[in-house]
Amino acid sequence: MEIKDIIATIKKGKPNIKSVYYVGCGASQAELYPAKYFLEANAKTLRIALYTANEFNYATPVGLNEDAIVVTCSLGGTTPETVAASKLAMEKGAAVIAITNNGNSPLAKACHHLVVHDWEGSYSAKMDKMNKALLVAVEILNQYEGFETYDAMIKANQAIYGIIDDAVKSVVPAAQTFAEAYKDDEVIYVMSSGATHKVAYSFSICLLMEMQWMNSGSFHDGEFFHGPFEITDKDVPFILLMNDGRTRAMDSRALTFLERFDAKTTVIDAKDFGLGSRVPGGVAEYYSPMIISAVLRIYAEQLAIVRNHPLTKRRYMWKLEY
């Protein structure tokens, strides 16, 4: 079923939804963030929250009831905490939408409505999860409250794949430069703002810590000046993710500071890929995380090559019970 029809079906049974809960773990939690950010910014009456799955399971919000939509997400659909959260949400009477790449997975079976996203085959396919999660949010907002920028959001949601495929064609040289420069660093900081805030988080905890065993920290670049910036010094390594949108002023302020003190700075800027001109209507900020994430994937791949540490290498995940 199309996402638009899923929400229409839910609305028939539940015309008075109060809460929308997003639930996932790690990268899948982070990939729900643009949807959460969009809804929290634009919803006039809906209540919005985002949880790592076991926090949702152990400290379940009282708002989880028949007036809630719960969106759960897991790439392979086997993440135990997320499957448990999806089942819990069904027991509590919520309408449950699961987003996964595997339509036969435990998560796919623990939901009322299934959204299968692409993954293999291209960099834009890897952004289908994040983009479909955002589309679910757009449909929820438009059908329950009305949303005047709906048409622009839908057009952008369709156009983003082509923009990503174009963007990634040209970034390998910059990614190689990054990889050579950062391959031996003791720690790498990643920061951003707005819809891209959790892309910084997931690059830090998944691509660097999990897949490269490199030390890393991440934070919102609006928070940079309220603590973390004291670590800044010549050659301290940062990755700054710059949005095309309202929060860009925060990204720019952080960049100015990093450059002033000669920090080792790599910028991934949504504006470098023509996002704003190809996604008109003031909605580029909501699609900045997709294009930046896709580009970052190539940066991670080049880092893996130069460090001779494949992105699939693990010591614990998939190998142990824990």
Add this chain to the structure above:
Amino acid sequence: MEIKDIIATIKKGKPNIKSVYYVGCGASQAELYPAKYFLEANAKTLRIALYTANEFNYATPVGLNEDAIVVTCSLGGTTPETVAASKLAMEKGAAVIAITNNGNSPLAKACHHLVVHDWEGSYSAKMDKMNKALLVAVEILNQYEGFETYDAMIKANQAIYGIIDDAVKSVVPAAQTFAEAYKDDEVIYVMSSGATHKVAYSFSICLLMEMQWMNSGSFHDGEFFHGPFEITDKDVPFILLMNDGRTRAMDSRALTFLERFDAKTTVIDAKDFGLGSRVPGGVAEYYSPMIISAVLRIYAEQLAIVRNHPLTKRRYMWKLEY
């Protein structure tokens, strides 16, 4: 005016509040988190969100209107972004409560209702900011929706100061051991869950990065198993903050993993200080962040002593325009 009376006054003028927004920067944002966590977990109809101040200013949510309560927070009351957010909230017609230690500060003048918190003089005074923010949340919930555990929350809100003063008497030796063990580490990770999640964050970005210029990262310990745990190895330094409450199972799971692989692990456990027995009624989880924060302050002080790096030392903050 008492906090209870502030909320009663707001309710007289605004009986139909829809949204409660928390706005601050750095440590002050983190100290609003227990209140946000409490309301998000327990509110049946109120909408809750927490922002770093400039994100609130640049990407202002459409829900910021006359049906909102906005709680802003800044220790000295001079944080420019937070003062701007407080003014913006007033312009939009929201009821604005400012929490600050300085009743004559710009923030104190940019609000409808002022809550002055203690700071100097004791470790429990340093927790007055976080505790008063939580009390504001408890009063909002009880007066607008009703809250059956109200009495237990109020008793705990009063008792926590004595519990903290007792707790800190005995922790210096453990803090000295910690300081000696971690003083030369290249990076220190801090994690927790539940109401204490952002205590891990603020210890990482403020105490370690800002005040000690030490590298650090932080994340939710429920997220640990979805990325960061791959960094775990013998002697990799972690600080784990354990709650007395529903999310403790996540903290315990992380501890088991850290011990299994001989990570360098320091635990601050709310249960070690008798929190649950002195704060009955199932509300200890909401007061775990206060006791853990107070104890952590002593850990930071001992680290500062052994590293000969005072907690007040800065290279940029208070010294430059940025």
